[in-house]
Amino acid sequence: MANDAARRLILVLGMHRSGTSVITRALGALGAALGPRLLPALPCNPRGIFEDRRITTANNALLAAMGMRWYSLQPMPVAALRQTALSESGAEALTFLLELLESGPVCGLKDPRLCRLMAFWRPLLGNLSRGGVAVSCVLSVRHPDAVAASLKTRDGMSRAHALRLWIQHELGALAGSAGLPRVAASYDAVLEHPEDELRRLSERLGLPVEDAALRAFADDFLDKDLRHGSAVTNEDEDDAGAFELAQEMYECLLAAAADDMDLESAEATRLLGQWIEAERALPPLPGHLVYSIADVKTKCQ
Numbered sequence: 001m002a003n004d005a006a007r008r009l010i011l012v013l014g015m016h017r018s019g020t021s022v023i024t025r026a027l028g029a030l031g032a033a034l035g036p037r038l039l040p041a042l043p044c045n046p047r048g049i050f051e052d053r054r055i056t057t058a059n060n061a062l063l064a065a066m067g068m069r070w071y072s073l074q075p076m077p078v079a080a081l082r083q084t085a086l087s088e089s090g091a092e093a094l095t096f097l098l099e100l101l102e103s104g105p106v107c108g109l110k111d112p113r114l115c116r117l118m119a120f121w122r123p124l125l126g127n128l129s130r131g132g133v134a135v136s137c138v139l140s141v142r143h144p145d146a147v148a149a150s151l152k153t154r155d156g157m158s159r160a161h162a163l164r165l166w167i168q169h170e171l172g173a174l175a176g177s178a179g180l181p182r183v184a185a186s187y188d189a190v191l192e193h194p195e196d197e198l199r200r201l202s203e204r205l206g207l208p209v210e211d212a213a214l215r216a217f218a219d220d221f222l223d224k225d226l227r228h229g230s231a232v233t234n235e236d237e238d239d240a241g242a243f244e245l246a247q248e249m250y251e252c253l254l255a256a257a258a259d260d261m262d263l264e265s266a267e268a269t270r271l272l273g274q275w276i277e278a279e280r281a282l283p284p285l286p287g288h289l290v291y292s293i294a295d296v297k298t299k300c301q
Contacts, residue, residue, distance in 0.1 A: 007101050007133045009125075010205065012110035013173035014140030015166045016070065017150040019187025022222070023140045024050040024110040026190060026198055029217035030207040033104030044154050047221060051111050054096045058089070059113035062120060070113055071157070071291050073164050076172070081119035094124045101133065106207065115169040118176025125180075136181040136205065139173050139263075141253045142188065144246040160239035160289040163246050167279050170249055174263070174272050182263060184256035194218035200259075239285065245278050 010027055014020040025048065028034055037053045062084065063069055066077060084090060100107050114121060125135045148162035183204040190197045195214055202209035252271060255261035262268060 006105065008106045009097070009101060009128060009133055009135050010106065010108050011114060011135070011137045012108060012140060013115050013137055013177060014112060015115065015147055015169035016112045017147045018140050018142040019190065020110050020112055020140045021045055021049050022187060022190055023138055023185050024108055025221055026201060026217060027108040027138070029198060029213045030202055030205070030209055032106045032108035032207070034108050035100045035103045047223070052096070052100060052109060055109065056111050056113070058093050058096065059111055059117055062117055063113065071165060073161070073168065073285065076116050076119065078119040081117060082123065085120045085123040090120070090124060094127060097124060097128060112169060115172035115176065118172060122176060137177040138201070139177065139182060139184040139253065141184050141186045141250070141257045144250055155291070157291045158289040160242065160285055161291040163239060163242045164282070164285060167242060167246050167249065170253065171276055171279060175276070184253055184263065186254060186257040189257065191222060194222055239289070241282055245275065249275055
């Protein structure tokens with residue numbers, strides 16, 4: 001995936017609570033600049049969330065314009081998002097990207113909302129590519145039940161809702177990054193074998209790795225307490241169809257994170273189409289399991 005372009009932008013794509021902050025910090029350890037306008041650390045992410053304030057604000061505005069929030073489950077209006085990219089909102093967002101790229105020759109960008117809003121961002125990334133910027137992606141992989149347990153603890157979200165949200169974000173990340181150089185990274189593997197995983201990312205992304213930066217990441221930044229909600233929960237089994245789909249997707253993504261599956265292969269493309277159809281065929285989530293703003297128990301989002 002190495003690229004000799006003068007400027008590079010690496011997007012970290014993944015579901016909320018799936019380790020995107022840790023993987024973005026790992027990019028920082030590999031020399032990627034994360035920009036000067038990062039949101040502050042929050043109680044749910046005391047080590048930092050590493051999100052550009054303007055990008056996250058723009059994504060929240062996009063969702064609000066469609067009557068949605070970060071946890072909404074309704075389908076994304078792809079055509080409307082693509083049209084919005086041609087508007088003043090798109091021009092402003094492109095300006096944000098260009099300003100971020102002034103931070104260094106290699107920049108990292110993370111916001112879980114990107115997964116579901118790639119129909120808006122891909123045209124802008126195309127503009128960057130035509131201007132000589134090499135764009136690539138890292139897909140953050142974490143077990144959907146661990147994500148659900150974390151969201152249950154933090155927000156009181158039902159497992160059923162969290163599983164649906166995980167599926168939508170991962171499908172959005174896979175479909176939205178198609179055609180771009182990309183690599184999958186396991187959050188658990190980064191926590192358990194940080195030096196090995198950073199060297200793997202270094203090789204796959206074509207970024208230099210310095211022993212001192214690697215040790216600082218492994219010894220000073222990582223902490224066992226980062227593994228929020230690692231326990232698996234078995235509630236809400238009436239959404240078994242979503243769990244089976246999420247489990248199948250996770251196993252394939254985990255294989256990709258171990259370099260045992262090629263995301264660009266015909267088989268991966270076939271599976272993605274199959275998963276998209278399976279997600280569309282899921283029955284509506286029972287009302288008592290749907291998470292809403294009235295349930296919010298945190299200021300972290």
